[in-house]
Amino acid sequence: MLKTVHQALEILKMFTKEKPVWGGRELSNATGINHTKIYRILETLEAQNFLTKDTETKKYSLGFAVWELGSIMYDQLNVKELIRPSLARLTEKTGESTFLTILDGKEALTLEVVEPANKVKFSVSAGSRAPLYVGASYRSILAYMPDEAIEEVIAGGLKAYTDRTMTSEIELRNELATIRKRGFAISHGEYTEDVIALAMPLFHEGRIVGSITISGPAYRFNEERFDSCLPLLREAITDISEKMERYQIVLK
Numbered sequence: 001m002l003k004t005v006h007q008a009l010e011i012l013k014m015f016t017k018e019k020p021v022w023g024g025r026e027l028s029n030a031t032g033i034n035h036t037k038i039y040r041i042l043e044t045l046e047a048q049n050f051l052t053k054d055t056e057t058k059k060y061s062l063g064f065a066v067w068e069l070g071s072i073m074y075d076q077l078n079v080k081e082l083i084r085p086s087l088a089r090l091t092e093k094t095g096e097s098t099f100l101t102i103l104d105g106k107e108a109l110t111l112e113v114v115e116p117a118n119k120v121k122f123s124v125s126a127g128s129r130a131p132l133y134v135g136a137s138y139r140s141i142l143a144y145m146p147d148e149a150i151e152e153v154i155a156g157g158l159k160a161y162t163d164r165t166m167t168s169e170i171e172l173r174n175e176l177a178t179i180r181k182r183g184f185a186i187s188h189g190e191y192t193e194d195v196i197a198l199a200m201p202l203f204h205e206g207r208i209v210g211s212i213t214i215s216g217p218a219y220r221f222n223e224e225r226f227d228s229c230l231p232l233l234r235e236a237i238t239d240i241s242e243k244m245e246r247y248q249i250v251l252k
Helices: 003-013 024-031 035-047 064-075 079-094 136-142 147-155 169-182 223-247
Strands: 051-053 060-062 097-104 107-114 129-131 185-188 195-204 207-217
Touching (some): 003 024, 024 035, 079 107, 107 207, 129 136, 136 169, 136 185, 136 195, 136 207, 147 169, 195 223
Antiparallel strands (some): 051 060, 097 207
16 A cells, blocks of 8 residues: 555545645644655645645645536446345345335336345335335335325225235225334235235435345244344435435436
8 A cells, every 4th residue: 555645645535524724734633644754745735736725824725626426426336236235234134035125206226236145035026116104114215205105105005916015095094003113014915925024214315215134934933033123224214314315316
C-alpha cells in the first residue's frame, strides 16, 4: 500500500455532508498527519481539481473532479448489484434463501434473490409477482400501506394458493395489525407449500417501498430459529436502507 496515496484518500473522506469545509491545520489535527505533509497533499489534490481552496478563508472543499467521478459512478449504478451483497451476507449468516421484494402498483415484485449453496432450495425467481396479502414478504408491505390501499386489496378478493393461504378478511386485518405492532411478518406455506418465511418492511423517505425476507423449507427453517434470524434481518434492512439514502436509490 502506498502510504501517501492512502493518506490522500483518507483526507478526501474527511469531507462529509456534516463537515464539507476544512482548514489545513484542522485536517492535520484530525488525521494525525504532520502539517508539512498535509499541505503538500492538499496542494496536489487542489492542482488535480479534487479540492478547491477559498482564497479568503484558505479553507478547502471538494472540487469538480470528485463530482465528475461521482456522476460517472451514479450513471453506472445498478441497484440490484448494490443491494445484492447485503442479501448475500444475510444468506451466508442464516443458510437460507433471501430476497428483496418491492411494491409495484397493487402487487409485489421479487426484484432480487440469493439462494444458499449446496442446500435444498425452493423456487423463487427474480421478476415473479404475487398479491399483497399472500405470505410474509407481501403482507409486511401491505401492513404499512395507506388504509385505502389495504381496502382496495381486500375488495379485490382473497384467493387461496394453498390450503394455508389467509383468505379471511378478519384474519387478514388482525394479521396486518400484528405486523405493525411487532415489526415483522411470518408465513407458513401460504404461497408455496411447506415453505416458511420471515420478512421485514423496507422504507425509504418515510414510505413503504418493499421488504426483505428470509425463507426456507419448513423442516429446516422454523420458528425456533427466528430469535437468531431477526437481528440479522434487521441488520440487512438497516444496511440496505442506508445505501438507498446514500445513493438516492429508487427501487424499480
